[in-house]
Amino acid sequence: MTATLTRSARPTVFARPSGARKFKNGLATTLVTAAFLVALVPLVWLLWTVISKGFHVIMSSSWWTESQHNQTQKTPGGGALHAIVGTLEQVALCSVISVPIAILVGIYLVEYARGPFARVTTFMVDILTGIPSIVAALFIYALFVSTFHHLRSGWLVSMALVILMVPVIVRTTEEMLKLVPNELREASYALGVPKWKTIAKIVLPTAFTGLVTGVILGVARVAGETAPLLILVGYAQGMNANLFGTKFQGSLPGMINDEFTNLNTATGGSAYHLDPNGKRVAGGAINYAPDRMWGAALTLIAIVLLLNVIARFVARFNKVSQ
Amino acid sequence: MADGDLPTDLASRSTNGVTPARGGNPFASRIGGGGVGLQPAPPAAAAPVQPAALVGSAEPLAAAAPSDAPPVTGAGSPALGTPKGKVRLGDRVLLALTTGAAGFVVVLVVLVAFFLLVKSVPSILDDKVNFLTSTEWSPTPGNLRFGIAPLLYTTVVISILAMILAVPTAIGIALFITHYAPKSIARPVAYAIDLLAAIPSIIYGIWGARVLAPHLVGAQHALYHLGGVPLFKDRNVPTGSLFNGGVVLAIMILPIVTAISRDVFERTPRENIEAAWALGATKWEMVRLAVLPYGRAGVISGAMLGLGRALGETIAVFLILSKVSHFSPSMFSGGETIASKIANSASEFNDPASTGAYIAAGLVLFVLTFVVNAAARTIVNRRKDFT
Numbered sequence: 210m211t212a213t214l215t216r217s218a219r220p221t222v223f224a225r226p227s228g229a230r231k232f233k234n235g236l237a238t239t240l241v242t243a244a245f246l247v248a249l250v251p252l253v254w255l256l257w258t259v260i261s262k263g264f265h266v267i268m269s270s271s272w273w274t275e276s277q278h279n280q281t282q283k284t285p286g287g288g289a290l291h292a293i294v295g296t297l298e299q300v301a302l303c304s305v306i307s308v309p310i311a312i313l314v315g316i317y318l319v320e321y322a323r324g325p326f327a328r329v330t331t332f333m334v335d336i337l338t339g340i341p342s343i344v345a346a347l348f349i350y351a352l353f354v355s356t357f358h359h360l361r362s363g364w365l366v367s368m369a370l371v372i373l374m375v376p377v378i379v380r381t382t383e384e385m386l387k388l389v390p391n392e393l394r395e396a397s398y399a400l401g402v403p404k405w406k407t408i409a410k411i412v413l414p415t416a417f418t419g420l421v422t423g424v425i426l427g428v429a430r431v432a433g434e435t436a437p438l439l440i441l442v443g444y445a446q447g448m449n450a451n452l453f454g455t456k457f458q459g460s461l462p463g464m465i466n467d468e469f470t471n472l473n474t475a476t477g478g479s480a481y482h483l484d485p486n487g488k489r490v491a492g493g494a495i496n497y498a499p500d501r502m503w504g505a506a507l508t509l510i511a512i513v514l515l516l517n518v519i520a521r522f523v524a525r526f527n528k529v530s531q
Numbered sequence: 532m533a534d535g536d537l538p539t540d541l542a543s544r545s546t547n548g549v550t551p552a553r554g555g556n557p558f559a560s561r562i563g564g565g566g567v568g569l570q571p572a573p574p575a576a577a578a579p580v581q582p583a584a585l586v587g588s589a590e591p592l593a594a595a596a597p598s599d600a601p602p603v604t605g606a607g608s609p610a611l612g613t614p615k616g617k618v619r620l621g622d623r624v625l626l627a628l629t630t631g632a633a634g635f636v637v638v639l640v641v642l643v644a645f646f647l648l649v650k651s652v653p654s655i656l657d658d659k660v661n662f663l664t665s666t667e668w669s670p671t672p673g674n675l676r677f678g679i680a681p682l683l684y685t686t687v688v689i690s691i692l693a694m695i696l697a698v699p700t701a702i703g704i705a706l707f708i709t710h711y712a713p714k715s716i717a718r719p720v721a722y723a724i725d726l727l728a729a730i731p732s733i734i735y736g737i738w739g740a741r742v743l744a745p746h747l748v749g750a751q752h753a754l755y756h757l758g759g760v761p762l763f764k765d766r767n768v769p770t771g772s773l774f775n776g777g778v779v780l781a782i783m784i785l786p787i788v789t790a791i792s793r794d795v796f797e798r799t800p801r802e803n804i805e806a807a808w809a810l811g812a813t814k815w816e817m818v819r820l821a822v823l824p825y826g827r828a829g830v831i832s833g834a835m836l837g838l839g840r841a842l843g844e845t846i847a848v849f850l851i852l853s854k855v856s857h858f859s860p861s862m863f864s865g866g867e868t869i870a871s872k873i874a875n876s877a878s879e880f881n882d883p884a885s886t887g888a889y890i891a892a893g894l895v896l897f898v899l900t901f902v903v904n905a906a907a908r909t910i911v912n913r914r915k916d917f918t
Binding site for chain 2: 233236237243248251255320327333336338342344351356372404405409432434436462502506509510
């Protein structure tokens with residue numbers, strides 16, 4: 210770098226950059242742009258794959274109204290209702306528990322936290338952010354199944370998801386509350402309003418849309434989690450809306466995983482297969498597992514991306530912009 | 532490098548207007564000792580001194596004077612509430628609730644470590660082979676023989692491979708968004724990268740295993756012919772190799788590394804950039820002199836967070852990697868990571884002893900991610916202290 214500096218310091222200040230410098234500059238620009246293009250490839254490719262392979266599947270009405278009850282990979286039809294219901298229930302229970310806790314922690318960190326306990330809390334939230342989903346699932350297993358002898362069940366999945374969801378919402382809540390201008394709080398105090406009321410009536414409403422964004426992002430984060438499902442509840446093809454029962458429960462990630470394992474099992478030669486009308490057709494096996502897998506994948510992506518887009522949209526109405 | 536010469540009086544990552552001294556919190560220090568219960572021990576006479584004192588109202592006097600009046604709980608006009616001496620019930624409740632929630636988070640992390648430890652230690656003690664170095668894995672009750680070595684190796688190799696691919700690309704994208712692209716392009720690009728982060732990992736898994744894998748075989752062959760180092764030796768697994776898994780993991784951690792790098796690059800002080808321009812720097816020289824040195828700590832911590840995620844990734848790796856009967860150090864062989872091993876064996880969790888073996892593996896993973904994440908946060912926080 211010193212070469213550059215001395216050269217610039219000469220009387221000929223406006224000398225053009227030398228060839229080597231121009232070359233380096235051009236190379237850097239190329240590489241940076243290339244990095245961006247390279248990153249777009251998997252995104253476009255992945256979305257295209259899922260949409261092109263799954264779109265015709267989710268367009269059938271039975272996809273949204275039927276379960277996979279008594280279906281095999283050789284029988285056409287059936288749907289993903291059981292999986293959608295299972296995922297929604299598990300995520301809903303998780304949200305009901307996580308959201309109040311996480312928002313309270315966020316309030317604590319911004320409005321109250323002082324001293325060593327505040328630092329401990331911040332650190333623990335950081336650690337919680339980094340806990341792998343499989344470890345969260347193992348912990349819930351060790352706590353509820355090994356120690357308290359509960360049987361595997363849908364609500365245990367929700368418990369594991371709480372561990373994953375809380376830090377996401379705490380972080381966004383914290384960021385959003387920090388954005389609330391301090392003048393608002395001070396004005397409120399100056400009028401003699403107590404602190405709790407200032408938080409409840411001034412700070413939270415100001416940051417409300419930001420908090421909603423955080424919650425939606427948290428939901429989107431956990432909706433696609435698969436590891437807890439593998440450990441804490443079996444996958445059921447039939448409808449099971451009872452979150453607290455001990456029967457297996459379907460879920461979208463569980464369904465994708467299940468159909469993935471079916472991908473290769475039906476490729477052996479069977480005497481006939483059923484065509485979409487249910488008629489027996491002689492010949493090699495048709496496997497409906499890929500259709501169902503990509504269909505479930507598209508359904509899951511659609512739910513998660515929709516939530517993300519809503520979050521962005523809500524964030525736009527935030528009173529305190531970033 | 533002249534980077535050290537440039538002034539770095541910079542706003543730290545998230546201090547845009549946070550709380551100045553507000554009501555003194557008697558709880559924070561009291562609870563810091565370790566007791567993290569929910570009980571709201573009434574703060575004795577420590578009435579919060581509200582910043583209203585600054586405007587010279589009568590409030591501090593009122594606050595100091597002991598009063599027998601019952602705490603006001605929200606009655607009266609919010610605008611001109613009469614301040615009472617005691618800490619209001621509402622304040623006490625909210626303080627207790629928020630502190631309790633914070634305590635819950637702390638207790639939760641401690642519990643995770645505690646239960647993993649308690650449930651795994653008996654099995655580790657019963658282990659007939661060395662837990663850390665053995666390559667066996669047969670946790671049969673009564674004859675426990677399990678070692679973490681190959682799982683740990685695979686986990687680390689696949690994650691480092693992901694880092695090698697993802698971090699330079701992420702830095703490139705972050706620079707593109709912050710300093711190269713026009714605003715009209717930068718915004719959609721940033722949005723698209725965030726979308727990558729939103730896609731569930733199982734979908735990366737099925738895509739990586741069924742769609743991407745066949746396309747990587749060529750690259751794998753090319754690399755294989757490069758050399759005889761053990762890392763490249765075996766190639767008995769055309770798809771489902773560690774290489775394959777590493778590429779998919781790289782795509783998965785790209786968004787988080789990009790997001791954090793972008794964040795720090797964006798905050799490069801205007802003065803530094805303009806100083807570089809004034810010295811006649813080209814664009815790349817400006818980036819190298821002003822942007823990169825300023826963002827170094829942020830990039831490192833972003834990379835560490837990405838590493839933490841890669842180490843713990845379960846389902847994508849589980850779906851992509853082929854299981855092999857004999858452990859091979861080659862990048863082009865299959866294998867199992869700690870997380871994928873646990874996920875694969877969930878159905879074997881019927882006996883406390885063998886379950887303990889898997890929980891022990893989970894404990895190792897927990898410690899590993901804990902160390903990596905804590906290191907990343909320390910770098911970020913130290914940076915904050917400096918600035």
